[in-house]
Amino acid sequence: MHPESTLNQLRESLPSGELPSSYGVYFKNTLVALCHALEDHILQNCSDDPAQQPLVLVTFQQGKWYLQEAERYLDIARCSSHIAVAAVPDSGFANHKAGQLDNVSLVHLNPKDSLVNEWNLVIVAPGYASMVLCHELSEADYQTQNQPGEDIERKFYGLWTFERGQVEKTAEILIERMRPYNSELADRLLEQCQQIQSRGDVAPVDLSGVVSRVVSYLQSSQEQLVTVSRQTREFWELEGQALRLNRNLAANKLQAFLRMAQRVDERDPANPIASLQVSALSETLGQMLDLPTIKLRRLRLAGLLFRVGLSEAPAEVFTHLSSDLKDSTKDLWRGRTILGAQLLGAMPELEPIAKIIRHQREHWDGSGRPDGLQGEEIPIEARILGLVARFQELTQARSSRSALSLSEALDKCQVHSGDRYEPSLVETLGNVVRLTEMGLMQLPSQPSQVPKVWLEDMSNAEPSTSETAL
Template sequence: MNPESTLNQLKAALPEGQLPSSYGVYFKNTLVALCHALEDHILQTSSDKSEVDPLVLATFQQGKWYLQEAERYRKIADRSRHILISAVSDSGFSTHETSQLDNVSLVDLDPEDSLVNEWNLVILAPSYQAIVLCHELDPDEYRPEDRPQVDTERKFYGLWTFDRAVVSQSTEILLDRLRPYNPDLIDRLKATQRQILECKDVPQTDMSGVVSRIVSYLQSSQQQIVAVNRQTRELWELEGQALKVSRNLNANKLQAFLRMAQRVDERDSANPVASLQVSALSETLGQLLDLPTLKLRRLRLAGLLFRIGLVSAPPEVFSTPASQLDDVTRSFWRDRARIGAQLLAAMPELTPVKEIVEHHLEYWDGSGQPDGLRGEEIPIEARILGLVAYFQELTQTRGDRSALTPQAALEQCQQRSETRFDPKAIETLGNVVRLAEMGLMQLPNRPSQLPNVWLEESPAPSTTVKS
């Protein structure tokens, strides 16, 4: 770790160099969980008194800053005195409306500054203080066999604490490191810090609820790691069964993946043919958009496999609208594309299909997941799959939400044109829905080609899109 890092400077400043007991090595998704738990406390604490609102300092890493967090920080800004966000200049945040708020400041980090290797969140309020302080491991600190293959496998030295002395010392170090970028701003923030520290007669917040939320979030992130491992083991078990039938290793892996995808559909009693319908309609849109044959084949297969990341998700994912899920279950729904891509990575031959599945939740305006890709940066197959998956989901009952007609579902998609979805893909979907309404075609419910394993074991319910 760089000697200039905030963590190293904090260790040098603390008595006997004793860091909090939470200090250790964390996976990236665990850090996301920690930060979200602390941010949620701000979002869930309503106050009309600006003097008790917190000062928030956030340091994001080098590379594109995920724009899905920009909207989250707009809401946090409504409940904060001031927010300082440090990120490299091409993070994409400077063009988002959040950066234009009066109480939000942006520092463009020099790519050569070691701060770009840090991920920090500091919250200073008169009634409590909290911090997540992290520094990514250098490449040579990984053992060869442990080097991260995917984003979520990246590791960080880090800590989190509510200890006021540690938070205060960390804040001083971080602000001093940022001073060369904007001395006047840092002076104002240090004055705000002093005001907060000097506040008297402010009841201290009971942080037990926040700690409970942190534990819940950490359990959720750990459950995802366990789920991926469990799903991988299941994949190999299924592959072993397939080996009895065929000696073609790649065919066996693919059959195992397809069976896992079928199990997801079988668990979803309200939508047991989602994969078939999504694959079929995606293929139709791809044909109308003149995708070459190879891309159509990959898109068709991605449609069959796009829900594979939900194979070990809690049952509530299939019976409850996303807006009503609890924190733990919502994480499975939110990260389903990334988890599915991690599973598909076990078969290198499926890399193009993995990329489609991984990026089908990216949004046209750059605010999607997992990489905040924007517009044409998103593979065309992923744009199609994301739109069709959303459309198909709306045409099915989910919990207390009734199924929409194809036309009503299309209108929901059209409202998200140029924000979530590719306008050209929506226009093409609109043409298909209109032709179906005129009786000139039927909405496709089965792809043109279907693997034998699916034909043999496909679920029994009807494959008609509800209208």
């Protein structure tokens, strides 16, 4: 990585010296897709109030400006307080009407500036922050036999994140890199950035929608790359490239799903750590039942993602009892497991997890949803998840219902032993509760392996291990 690169400067500024877990090598078309996902959020949440509009910092590398992107930024500029575009002088932006708007500033880069090798999109808004930050591989990084023959084969070190502190720090770094070209502009951009940072009266923006788009864009960009590659590569080259790309995209799509699940928890004021607790207790029951390692991993991950189907749910879902919801919202609540499974279906590697989440509300006697599975037709992981999710929910207050103690919540579950829940699982849960109340064990608060993306938001702590296998 070039020492002057924005990526490297960000890494050196972080206390741990480590970049976010999304850091990796990306193909160009994937970066375009990620940028489009973040830009779409600006366009779809456009506000006429300048105080609500984002500051946007862009580096369009050294390539020629694409007309369709210039047209896109004409619309983005109408929804932004200010846009600063850094590119080489002949990029074409200066001649386009988007580059002549009052709230668009151009920084004409010196071709010898390492910034011309970067592709950056940094968005700082009152209620959220996001960015795609990239630097193209050098010729030495590509190695002789892997030099890109086509534009779409170009690769970049890069990352994407919604971590506000890291985005704001990156904005400061980029502004300072623009300062040698226009110190007055740098002062204005820095002032705007600080004004946005100082606003403490703005509620956080729900980013579950944009995270969902990131997942979809990652999926579609992968398919596009493979399609084009099949037309230009021999079969054995394609298979090797696709395998490497699949691993890279799978990790990033999984991170996006985990972020979405975490946002669901953050929207639930009464139960903000539901996913961590459900994952932890499900894993504990699985260990007591001596489940194979692969099933424990799937159960742990399903616990973290079990509420992902509520990513677009209205606020009342998190503040009202299910019996008090209006009909349209009640239908969404009842279908949350199906929605979650469908959402995870965008990633084939998560098919086992989607199956667990889909069937978590099946009943032991066959009276549950969505497929009326009975007994051992229900995956063991789904049986455990359904019981634990209900138990954990009962231990938290909701609307007019007070939080129940562990033994009271267990009693509620035992009433349905044999109809909703498998009796042996209820008995195992009872053993955990009794041991906890006797002080012989502590009810787990988080699973043995927590994905890095989750820990970053919780405490900025580094995890000892990470979730890598399904």
